[in-house]
Amino acid sequence: DAGITQSPRHKVTETGTPVTLRCHQTENHRYMYWYRQDPGHGLRLIHYSYGVKDTDKGEVSDGYSVSRSKTEDFLLTLESATSSQTSVYFCAISDAGTVKEAFFGQGTRLTVV
Amino acid sequence: QKEVEQNSGPLSVPEGAIASLNCTYSDRGSQSFFWYRQYSGKSPELIMFIYSNGDKEDGRFTAQLNKASQYVSLLIRDSQPSDSATYLCAVNSDMRFGAGTRLTVKP
Numbered sequence A: 001d002a003g004i005t006q007s008p009r010h011k012v013t014e015t016g017t018p019v020t021l022r023c024h025q026t027e028n029h030r031y032m033y034w035y036r037q038d039p040g041h042g043l044r045l046i047h048y049s050y051g052v053k054d055t056d057k058g059e060v061s062d063g064y065s066v067s068r069s070k071t072e073d074f075l076l077t078l079e080s081a082t083s084s085q086t087s088v089y090f091c092a093i094s095d096a097g098t099v100k101e102a103f104f105g106q107g108t109r110l111t112v113v
Numbered sequence B: 001q002k003e004v005e006q007n008s009g010p011l012s013v014p015e016g017a018i019a020s021l022n023c024t025y026s027d028r029g030s031q032s033f034f035w036y037r038q039y040s041g042k043s044p045e046l047i048m049f050i051y052s053n054g055d056k057e058d059g060r061f062t063a064q065l066n067k068a069s070q071y072v073s074l075l076i077r078d079s080q081p082s083d084s085a086t087y088l089c090a091v092n093s094d095m096r097f098g099a100g101t102r103l104t105v106k107p
Helices: none
Strands: A004-007 A010-013 A019-025 A031-038 A042-051 A054-057 A064-070 A073-078 A087-094 A102-104 A108-112 B004-006 B011-014 B019-025 B033-038 B045-050 B054-058 B061-066 B071-076 B085-091 B101-106
Touching: A004 A087, A010 A019, A019 A031, A019 A087, A019 A108, A031 A064, A031 A073, A042 A064, A042 A073, A054 A064, A073 A087, B004 B085, B011 B019, B019 B033, B019 B085, B019 B101, B033 B061, B033 B071, B045 B054, B045 B061, B045 B071, B071 B085
Parallel strands: A010 A108, B011 B101
Antiparallel strands: A004 A019, A019 A073, A031 A042, A031 A087, A042 A054, A064 A073, A087 A102, A087 A108, B004 B019, B019 B071, B033 B045, B033 B085, B054 B061, B061 B071, B085 B101
């Protein structure tokens, strides 16, 4: 299994509070991604990173920010959580080689009440 | 307009039948195509990728790509109950996924 760990695995938080999810990899892959998965929508890209301090927005980035200060860590922050951000969040990593397959973390189930 | 479209299903087939999953995409310049399988409560895992027009076979799985018509398919022959999962199509290296098709194989 690819060395990718998400923390926490489960979290319940209140509306309006800040939340940070962490993705840690031991594969030294260049690319890291944050997705959310909701019924009927599949995996939707929130933000991604193509190197340390190099990040870009995905298709559903509003309300989320990210940071990557080290190759191995990619943080997703919800500045002020809302109920619409209740979801399962997946982190993925990908090598910069020709086969752009992604390896996924186990997911974080976030509930905003 | 969504870039990657899949029939969300659910798709139900009897054991031993061929399951056919389809994906269309909007970017005519797309070069690489991936199929992921996701069991309920688990993370997605790569099962096939294809770059060239035509068919690519791997065991019971066949990926079919038609760039002129902008679709990619996944065929599962001799479907087994263990194939019951959601199948996600992804296009290009920016790793954008379709909504996924939920497949159920009934014994």
